[in-house]
Amino acid sequence: MKPLLNDIALFVEVVNAGNFTQAAARLEMPASTLSRRVAALEKHIGFKLLNRTTRRVETTAEGQAYYQRC
Numbered sequence: 001m002k003p004l005l006n007d008i009a010l011f012v013e014v015v016n017a018g019n020f021t022q023a024a025a026r027l028e029m030p031a032s033t034l035s036r037r038v039a040a041l042e043k044h045i046g047f048k049l050l051n052r053t054t055r056r057v058e059t060t061a062e063g064q065a066y067y068q069r070c
Contacts (some may be wrong), residue, residue: 007042010041011038011066012067013027015025019057
């Protein structure tokens with residue numbers, strides 16, 4: 001299965017917003033759903049896009065390169 005363009009767009013929105021909460025509010029969806037969709041995208045492409053902590057979300061080096069290509 002190819003990654004859905006929608007999931008890629010969700011990842012881009014998280015990076016633009018800087019965190020899942022703000023991105024979820026902009027997208028009008030639960031943050032938990034958004035997090036699961038990005039995690040599924042990461043699993044599908046085979047590498048981690050984001051480093052998550054309770055306070056921050058940062059792109060990995062691979063995530064930054066992926067974001068720039070998006």
